[in-house]
Amino acid sequence: MSASAQLLSEIAVRFAALSFIAVGGIMSILPEIHRVVVDVEGWMTSAQFAELFALAQVAPGPNAMIVALVGWKVAGVAGALVATIAACGPSSVVCYIAWHWADRLRQSKMRAVLQRALAPIAIGLILASGYTLALAADRSPGAFAFTLVAAAALAWTRVNPVWVLLVAAGAGMAGLA
Amino acid sequence: MSEPEPAAASPLADVSRAELFASFLKMGLLGFGGVLPWARRILVDERRWLTDREFAELIGLCQVLPGPNVVNLSVIIGARTHGPIGSLIAIGGILFVPVGVMLLIATFYASVASEPLARNAIAGASAAAAGLILGTGVRLLRHSRPPLRGLATGGAALVAVGVLQLPLLWVLVALIVVGVAAEWLASR
Numbered sequence: 057m058s059a060s061a062q063l064l065s066e067i068a069v070r071f072a073a074l075s076f077i078a079v080g081g082i083m084s085i086l087p088e089i090h091r092v093v094v095d096v097e098g099w100m101t102s103a104q105f106a107e108l109f110a111l112a113q114v115a116p117g118p119n120a121m122i123v124a125l126v127g128w129k130v131a132g133v134a135g136a137l138v139a140t141i142a143a144c145g146p147s148s149v150v151c152y153i154a155w156h157w158a159d160r161l162r163q164s165k166m167r168a169v170l171q172r173a174l175a176p177i178a179i180g181l182i183l184a185s186g187y188t189l190a191l192a193a194d195r196s197p198g199a200f201a202f203t204l205v206a207a208a209a210l211a212w213t214r215v216n217p218v219w220v221l222l223v224a225a226g227a228g229m230a231g232l233a
Numbered sequence: 234m235s236e237p238e239p240a241a242a243s244p245l246a247d248v249s250r251a252e253l254f255a256s257f258l259k260m261g262l263l264g265f266g267g268v269l270p271w272a273r274r275i276l277v278d279e280r281r282w283l284t285d286r287e288f289a290e291l292i293g294l295c296q297v298l299p300g301p302n303v304v305n306l307s308v309i310i311g312a313r314t315h316g317p318i319g320s321l322i323a324i325g326g327i328l329f330v331p332v333g334v335m336l337l338i339a340t341f342y343a344s345v346a347s348e349p350l351a352r353n354a355i356a357g358a359s360a361a362a363a364g365l366i367l368g369t370g371v372r373l374l375r376h377s378r379p380p381l382r383g384l385a386t387g388g389a390a391l392v393a394v395g396v397l398q399l400p401l402l403w404v405l406v407a408l409i410v411v412g413v414a415a416e417w418l419a420s421r
Contacts (some may be wrong), residue, residue: 075402115335186370188398
């Protein structure tokens with residue numbers, strides 16, 4: 057197997073495995089993606105990961121696009137496609153199968169219990185994602201202040217996140233980060 | 234006042250493959266900073282394929298299942314119109330533009346990444362992007378107001394995965410068992 061085919065299959069296996077446990081969406085598995093690509097595989101540094109995440113947030117589309125960017129960083133365009141398909145494929149098959157009996161489960165007590173049990177865990181994982189990204193991105197007191205202001209803006213106002221990112225990029229250019 | 238519709242008259246039954254693709258293409262195209270608000274606007278307000286209540290129920294299901302929520306939504310809406318082929322069409326529609334745009338942005342980024350000005354801009358944006366996710370978590374927490382048992386499992390998830398960086402799979406298995414048991418006992 058050539059080196060690039062080997063790399064692509066590694067990307068496929070890593071993201072397919074993550075796909076099955078992405079309860080609550082891609083934001084829940086960001087710390088795990090970070091752990092795998094930075095600590096386990098050594099494909100990039102923690103700071104590079106935070107940069108890719110910022111790019112993914114500026115672009116349109118599902119948050120899941122961070123996966124395409126990570127794939128691109130590791131193995132170019134082919135890496136982006138393989139990572140996207142691997143991250144979405146297994147969970148989509150699970151979803152298709154689950155949908156077939158979802159109607160039967162609609163009134164079931166177990167589904168309500170599961171939903172109530174998973175919701176706070178998913179929120180905890182989203183906060184863990186923010187914490188992981190903040191550790192990776194905040195290398196100065198200025199950057200830390202950016203993180204706090206952006207968090208407050210999202211939590212307590214209805215401002216469009218894209219404006220927050222653009223203002224932060226501008227302030228960064230001015231040397232404030 | 235609207236008449237109760239018979240089940241067979243779901244508007245989804247008449248959706249063509251082209252309409253399906255176009256609708257999800259639009260969601261992917263417009264979804265800056267998250268697709269979900271656009272998904273609701275297009276599926277409920279514009280196309281009238283779903284009612285608000287059906288949409289909320291579907292999102293609840295998509296959140297319980299693993300995988301990106303909007304991709305799961307695409308799978309189900311696609312399946313209800315054209316079976317497995319419909320699912321593939323909807324996923325393709327919602328991911329087509331974002332993946333293409335992402336590759337363009339990535340190429341541009343690679344060509345300017347060493348410029349000091351670009352480095353500073355990216356440093357600012359990535360610090361803010363971390364804040365956006367923290368803020369989203371806080372917002373969800375404020376709106377859902379979980380009971381003490383939920384705060385315990387959520388807090389444990391934050392510490393185990395964020396601070397201690399433990400592997401997600403085992404944390405999830407443990408927390409789901411504990412969380413489901415606690416909810417089950419509380420609902421008796």
